[in-house]
Amino acid sequence: MPRKKEYQKDEVTEKAMQLFWKNGISNTSMRLLEKQMGINQFSIYACFGDKKGLALEAMRCYKDKITQSLLEPLRQSTDGKEAIKKYCVDFLGFSSSNGIHKGCFLTNTIDEYGAEVDELLKQEMLEYVDNLKEVLTEKIHQATSHTLDNTTVAHYVNYIFISLQGLSVSSQFMKKQELINFIDMMLQKI
Amino acid sequence: MPRKKEYQKDEVTEKAMQLFWKNGISNTSMRLLEKQMGINQFSIYACFGDKKGLALEAMRCYKDKITQSLLEPLRQSTDGKEAIKKYCVDFLGFSSSNGIHKGCFLTNTIDEYGAEVDELLKQEMLEYVDNLKEVLTEKIHQATSHTLDNTTVAHYVNYIFISLQGLSVSSQFMKKQELINFIDMMLQKI
DNA sequence: CCTATTTCTAAACAATCGCTAAGAAATTGA
DNA sequence: TCAATTTCTTAGCGATTGTTTAGAAATAGG
Numbered sequence: 335m336p337r338k339k340e341y342q343k344d345e346v347t348e349k350a351m352q353l354f355w356k357n358g359i360s361n362t363s364m365r366l367l368e369k370q371m372g373i374n375q376f377s378i379y380a381c382f383g384d385k386k387g388l389a390l391e392a393m394r395c396y397k398d399k400i401t402q403s404l405l406e407p408l409r410q411s412t413d414g415k416e417a418i419k420k421y422c423v424d425f426l427g428f429s430s431s432n433g434i435h436k437g438c439f440l441t442n443t444i445d446e447y448g449a450e451v452d453e454l455l456k457q458e459m460l461e462y463v464d465n466l467k468e469v470l471t472e473k474i475h476q477a478t479s480h481t482l483d484n485t486t487v488a489h490y491v492n493y494i495f496i497s498l499q500g501l502s503v504s505s506q507f508m509k510k511q512e513l514i515n516f517i518d519m520m521l522q523k524i
Numbered sequence: 525m526p527r528k529k530e531y532q533k534d535e536v537t538e539k540a541m542q543l544f545w546k547n548g549i550s551n552t553s554m555r556l557l558e559k560q561m562g563i564n565q566f567s568i569y570a571c572f573g574d575k576k577g578l579a580l581e582a583m584r585c586y587k588d589k590i591t592q593s594l595l596e597p598l599r600q601s602t603d604g605k606e607a608i609k610k611y612c613v614d615f616l617g618f619s620s621s622n623g624i625h626k627g628c629f630l631t632n633t634i635d636e637y638g639a640e641v642d643e644l645l646k647q648e649m650l651e652y653v654d655n656l657k658e659v660l661t662e663k664i665h666q667a668t669s670h671t672l673d674n675t676t677v678a679h680y681v682n683y684i685f686i687s688l689q690g691l692s693v694s695s696q697f698m699k700k701q702e703l704i705n706f707i708d709m710m711l712q713k714i
Numbered sequence: 715c716c717t718a719t720t721t722c723t724a725a726a727c728a729a730t731c732g733c734t735a736a737g738a739a740a741t742t743g744a
Numbered sequence: 745t746c747a748a749t750t751t752c753t754t755a756g757c758g759a760t761t762g763t764t765t766a767g768a769a770a771t772a773g774g
Contacts, residue, residue: 335652336740336741336742336749336750336751337739337740337742337749337750337752338740338741338750339750339751339752340749340751340752346764348726356635356638356716358636360551361636363728363730363732364731364732364733365731371556372754373715373752374736374752374754375732375733376734376751376752376753376754377751377752378599379732379734380750380751380752381717384732385612385625385732385733387572435638435639436638437635437638440694441635442635444693444695444696444697445627445631445632445635445636445693446551446635446636446640446695447664448546448625448627448697449625449696449697451757457714489705490709492698492702492705492706493705493710495689495694496690496691496694496702496703496706497686497687497697498690499689499690499694500686500688500689500690500691500693501685501686502632502693503635503689503690503692504685504686506634506635506638506639506687507634507638508635508640508682508686511688512682513686513735514602515682515683516682516683516686518713519680519683519713520683521680522713523709523712523713525716526719526720526721526770526771526772527719527722527769527770527771527772528720528721528772529720529721529722530722553759553760553761553762554761554762554763555760555762556748562725563722563763564722564723565762565763566721566723566724566764566765567722567724568762569762569764570720570722570757573724574762574763575762575763605718608724622724644739
């Protein structure tokens with residue numbers, strides 16, 4: 335009965351995500367989104383409600399992408415420490431594709447909004463953080479021969495998590511070799 | 525001959541810096557600046573040229589502040605490792621005053637603009653980075669009994685530097701104890 | 715005093731922001 | 745073919761952006 339859409343939601347969401355990731359959410363205008371997504375503003379609002387809704391879908395899209403590219407391989411791996419290192423190195427590649435250094439969309443968004451981030455967006459982000467921490471916990475147990483108590487493991491996990499945020503920021507202006515050196519040093523003690 | 529100014533430049537610069545630090549540069553409007561600086565827009569433009577010039581002066585103000593509060597004490601200290609730890613802990617306090625977690629203005633600005641940061645602003649930022657790295661180099665030599673070759677020390681310095689950026693971001697949403705644990709673990713290997 | 719110089723106030727500039735209204739174009743069932 | 749429904753195009757809404765202008769208020773030297 336109705337007219338057919340001339341776009342696919344997941345495709346335009348991916349393009350919006352790329353823009354938000356690169357420029358930040360509030361520094362990405364609806365005009366630019368309209369241009370890069372290839373659909374006009376009416377269609378964006380019809381499909382996503384408002385800019386906040388679009389950013390939320392873009393964050394989901396990012397999470398799916400990084401989960402598939404980085405988190406699942408980490409989960410599947412069996413060699414503990416080396417797997418964590420691979421996650422960190424691949425995280426760098428993921429954060430800067432074809433010469434453009436974007437950092438991590440999650441970290442960027444935290445830094446953009448601080449504590450005043452939208453509640454739904456925050457929940458979406460925390461879900462990935464929880465998943466990552468859960469998998470890291472498992473890998474740290476794999477990495478150590480002797481048994482570790484839960485507190486110690488949690489410290490390790492937080493240590494890696496905060497280090498990843500450092501990598502996210504510094505990947506935007508430091509040399510790759512310096513970042514690799516950081517990863518090596520950071521993993522020496524696990 | 526002329527009329528006298530009703531404000532002092534360093535005072536209004538400090539107030540602008542606080543706003544930029546908390547909200548980011550592009551998310552701080554001239555109207556808000558006018559309100560918080562206590563002078564009107566004409567005076568801002570007469571005194572600082574444009575918003576970019578104001579941001580530059582604000583960055584200089586931040587650098588002076590953090591240099592005096594954190595870097596100089598670090599430089600004066602003699603106990604190497606403990607001094608670095610104190611710098612990191614005080615960096616946390618400095619990044620979040622009276623319950624408001626702002627992170628580091630330098631890190632925030634990198635994350636806001638990425639590689640496309642204004643050249644003058646970038647130079648201003650790199651100057652502090654260079655100073656910090658120079659002092660850290662000295663402290664690491666202090667901290668170790670045996671002699672270290674320059675490459676190794678540079679790795680330690682980069683390691684601490686990237687860790688500080690992780691602290692800047694995560695300080696905006698993580699618990700203080702988790703951040704302290706991070707600092708302890710980070711310094712274990714030096 | 716008067717006049718030159720500077721800083722103030724207040725208003726407005728064009729451009730852009732997120733968002734929406736009005737109607738044409740397209741697709742389907744009847 | 746006709747009518748119903750949805751998506752499209754186009755234009756514009758009011759608000760806010762960074763910035764500037766016109767003129768009043770204040771301070772000094774002559």
